[in-house]
Amino acid sequence: RATDSPEFFKMLVLVIHALIQLNSWEAIRGIGVWLKNLTAVTPSPTNMSTPLWVTAAEAHAKGSFESACESYRKALELLQPGNDGDVSVMEFIINRITECYSNLCEWKEVEDWLHRTSVQFPHTYDGNNIDINKIQALSSFEEGDIGLLRDCLENQLDSRNWGRDPEVFPLWDPMQLLNTSEILLLRSATLQAEYSDDDETSSITSD
Numbered sequence: 001r002a003t004d005s006p007e008f009f010k011m012l013v014l015v016i017h018a019l020i021q022l023n024s025w026e027a028i029r030g031i032g033v034w035l036k037n038l039t040a041v042t043p044s045p046t047n048m049s050t051p052l053w054v055t056a057a058e059a060h061a062k063g064s065f066e067s068a069c070e071s072y073r074k075a076l077e078l079l080q081p082g083n084d085g086d087v088s089v090m091e092f093i094i095n096r097i098t099e100c101y102s103n104l105c106e107w108k109e110v111e112d113w114l115h116r117t118s119v120q121f122p123h124t125y126d127g128n129n130i131d132i133n134k135i136q137a138l139s140s141f142e143e144g145d146i147g148l149l150r151d152c153l154e155n156q157l158d159s160r161n162w163g164r165d166p167e168v169f170p171l172w173d174p175m176q177l178l179n180t181s182e183i184l185l186l187r188s189a190t191l192q193a194e195y196s197d198d199d200e201t202s203s204i205t206s207d
Contacts, residue, residue, distance in 0.1 A: 006088060025061035025062045057096065076090065076093045105138075105142070108139055
C-alpha cells in the first residue's frame with residue numbers, strides 16, 4: 001500500500017512538522033484520526049493504529065513540551081532503525097525532542113540528548129541541523145560561566161561579523177533573524193560581564 005511506503009512517511013512528517021510550527025494541534029489530531037482509520041491488519045511500531053508520535057506532535061503544537069517529550073521518547077523506543085518508514089519518523093522525533101528541550105530552555109538536557117542520540121542512532125542523527133555552539137553558549141550563560149560562553153560564541157561561524165554586516169544572513173528568514181538576535185544578546189551579556197569585572201578590578205586596584 002502507498003501508506004506503507006517510506007515516501008508516505010517522509011511527506012507525513014513534513015506536514016506534521018509544518019502544523020507544529022503553526023500551532024495547529026487540531027489539524028494534527030485530525031491526521032491522527034485519519035491514520036487510525038487506515039489501520040493495517042497486522043500492527044507494527046509505525047502502524048497507523050498506534051500513532052503515538054502523532055499524539056506527541058499534538059502536545060508539542062499545544063505547547064505542552066514536557067508531555068510531548070515523554071510521548072516522543074516512548075514512541076522512539078517502538079521504532080525499528082532498519083525500517084525505512086521508521087527512519088523518517090525517528091529523525092522527526094529526535095529533532096522534535098531537541099526542539100522541546102530548547103523551548104523549555106533546558107540547555108543541559110539538549111546537550112545530553114544530542115550526545116546520546118549521536119551515539120545511539122548514528123545513522124539517523126543529523127548534527128548539521130543543530131548549532132551546538134549556540135546550545136553550549138546558552139548553557140554556559142545559565143550557569144554563569146562567562147569564559148566558556150565567550151569561547152562558544154567565538155566558535156560561531158562568522159559570529160564576529162553578525163550584527164555588523166547585513167549580508168551575513170538573509171533578512172527574509174525569520175528563524176535566522178531570531179537565532180542571530182539570541183546570539184547578539186548573548187554577546188552583549190558577555191561584554192557587559194567583562195566590563196563589570198574590569199570595573200571591579202580597577203576599583204580594587206585604585207583602593
